[in-house]
Amino acid sequence: MAAAASLRQGLGLAGLAAADGKGRLMRGVIALLMLTAAYSAMAQESTLAEDPLAPVDENDTPTPVTTSPTPPPQPVIVKPLVIPKNWREVFAAIRASDWPSAQAGIATLPDGLLKPVAQAELFTARNSPRVELEAVVSLLARAPDLPKASQLQRIALARGATSVPTIPREARMVPLGSAPRRQRARPIEGEPAAVQLRTALQPFVDANSPVEAEALFQQALPTLSYEARAEAAQRVAWIYYVTGQDEHARRVAQAGIPGAVGVWATQAHWVAGLASWRLDDCNSAAMHFRAVASGQAESELNAAGAYWASRAEIACRRPQAAEGLLKLAARSPESFYGLVARETLGMDKRLPELPNTAFERIERLPNIQRALQLIEIGEYNLAEEHIRHQARIGSPADHPALISLSRRLDFAGAQYWLAHNGPSGSRVPAAARYPLPRWTPQRGWRIDPALAYAHARQESDFRIGAISSAGAVGLMQVRPGTAGDFARARGETVGDLRYPPTNLEYGQSFIEMMRRNPITQGQLLKVMAAYNAGPVPVSRWNYINDKGDPLLWIESLPYWETRYYIPAVLRNFWVNQGLQNDGTPTLTAIAEHRWPDFPTRR
Structure with a gap:
């Protein structure tokens, strides 16, 4: 009331x-x-309890108030517009999704090489404001050679453009060659019996149970082709070999060879040769290793066969037969066994140096000029993107100059990629495949940089943002947990593992820790094995029957990844040392069948 x-x-x-007047009143x-x-x-429709003067119904139980009081309205905080004063701040605003600041900076800063780059980054950024058709077409007309040009074309067409400015055609990048590397043989396909046997064998392979595996192999023999027999024989023989049963390893491997001529026959010869070597049967070893040298396989395994055949011939006191085999192995200066053979023969082991191609050939290209200005403001990733894009739209004749520029700028990832990929007709020297950037770890170098880069080449192909399925990050594939352990011990935080000085610091720290670990005994090969597989497997591998021979130890490792990793990293290390005109004492030790110690900092 x-x-x-x-x-x-x-x-x-x-x-x-x-x-106004009585009528209105x-x-x-x-x-x-x-x-x-x-x-x-309306008041009568509501409960009487809402009126403090209404009579109370004794049967009516009041409902307690459970709602909280309405909070006072909060003032809306409007972020003040900060207009970037330079292009560095514009790109920072784009990365921070601060679209108003980025737009204001682009609008107020003077025209130049970086304005179209900033516009392209803004227009194509995720969740950036919708851009009008006219602005996209205008940008394409002014800078058709931008890395984002094809994406801008698609935006223009989506906005309803009936025609768009022409942009340079991107050439298909083709492989330009690579260093030899050991690879696993491909399984036989198209034979149901072979596939079924391989599946049945796997548990016994994993459990190192050769007797049970051989029983399955013998049962399946009548159903297998010659090539499938060779594959199955190699798999069973390898189990015998890694468990130290060399007689059985050779016997089973030899059983799979007759009639087979493909890659698995070569693999079976390889196991039979290793088993024969450990059995001190130089004649059998020489026969099988010669078959590997001439068999179907990648060039690195052929070189391995030739080198080991030469060792077998020398063991059988036939040195005249060994020299030709060593020369066969020494054909490639990028092959692990090729380098060992060259060291044995006293041949030059260095790759021809990478020539300094004239920069004048490409310095006037807009993408190169943009890249150089981007470097000045710290936009290294964008600069590298422009160099790679120029390789796709430029002349094959410019490719060596782009590699040389990447090398001068310490863009190791771009150098490595351009050395392996280019437009058809490009010619690249082998030395280009081995970047040696002038980076420095956060706490300085404590190991030979050539060794760190040997690992980086194998771990990540110099991709600073590489992340493995196991979570390892960056150049040297450092695990964040491992880096965290080092950082806590130093009373610091890890930082960004994609940043080369940070990644190299923790990578070399782990190498140092493995060198000090008693399991590796300070031996370079075992430090490399521990970097790849961890120290626990290495502790087991210390009991391999290697006859005191470092090469036999490598070839007898049960993990194929580590078995191929060590020769590749050693090859990288020796090539890097050669490119720096340094000595290669660890190569000398290997060629003399000695265990190389971990190298001291040069």
Whole structure:
């Protein structure tokens, strides 16, 4: 009732204030009465408990109030517009999704090489404001050679453009060659019996159970082709070999060879040769290793066969037969066994140096000029993107100059990629495949940089943002947990593992820790094995029957990945040392069948 009186009073005052003459006053009174009646009806529909003067029904239990009081309205915080003063701040605003600041900076900064780059980054950034067709077409017309040009074309067409400016055609990048590397042989396909046997063998392979595996092999023999027999024989023979049963390893491997001529026959010869060597049967070893040297396989395994055949011939006191085999192995200066053979023969082991191609050939290209300006403001990733894109749209004749520029700029990832990929017709020297950037770890170099880069080449192909399925990050594939352990011990935080100085610091720290670990005994090969597989497997591999021979130890490792990893990293290390005109004492030790110690910092 009090609320109704208040409402009536308010309406009455409003009506009197608005009245002009008696007619208007009467209409106001009538309206007042009608509204009062409506309000009374609404009040009766609500519970009596809402009126403090209403009689209380004893059967009516009041409902407790459970709602919290309405909080006072919060003031809306409007972020002030900060207009970038330079292009460095513009690109930072784009990365921070600060679209108003980025737009303001692009609009106010003077025209130049970086304005179209910034516009392209803004227009194509995720969740950036919708860009109008006219702006996209204008940008394409002014800078058709941008790395984002094809993406901008698609945006223009999506906005309804009937025609768009022409952009340079991107050439298909083709492989330009690579260093030899050991690879696993491909399984035989298209034979149901072979596939079924391989599946059945796998548990026994994993469990190192050769007797059970051989029983399956013997049962399946009548159903297998010659090539499938060679594959199965090699798999079973290898189990015998890694468990130290060399007689059985040779016997089973030899059983799979007759009639087979493909890659698995070569693999079976390889196991038979290793088993024969450990059995001190130089004649059998020479025969099988010669078959590997001439068999179907990648060039690195052929070189391995030739080198080991030469060792077998020398063991059989036939040195005249060994020299030709060593020369066969020494054909490639990028092959692990090729380098060992060259060291044995006293041949030059260095790759021809990478020539400094004239920069004048490419310095006027807009993408190169943009890249250089991007470097000045710290936008290294964008700069590298422009160099790679120029390789796709440029002349094959410019490719060596782009590699040389990447090398000068310490863009190791770009150098490595351009050395392996280019437009058809490009010619690249082998030395280009081995970047040696002038980076420095956060705490300085404590190991030979040539060794760190040997690992980086194998671990990541110099991709600073590489992340493995196991979560390892960056150049040297450092695990964040491992880096965290080192950082906590130093009372610091890890930082960004994609940043080369940070990644190299923790990578070399892990190498140092493995060198000090008693399991590796300070031996380079075992430090490399521990870097790849961890120290626990290496502790087991210390009991391999290697006859004191480091090469036999490598070839007898049960993990194929580590078995191929060590020769590849050693090859990288020796090539890097050669490119720096340094000595290669660890190569000399290997060629003399000595265990190389971990190299001291040069």
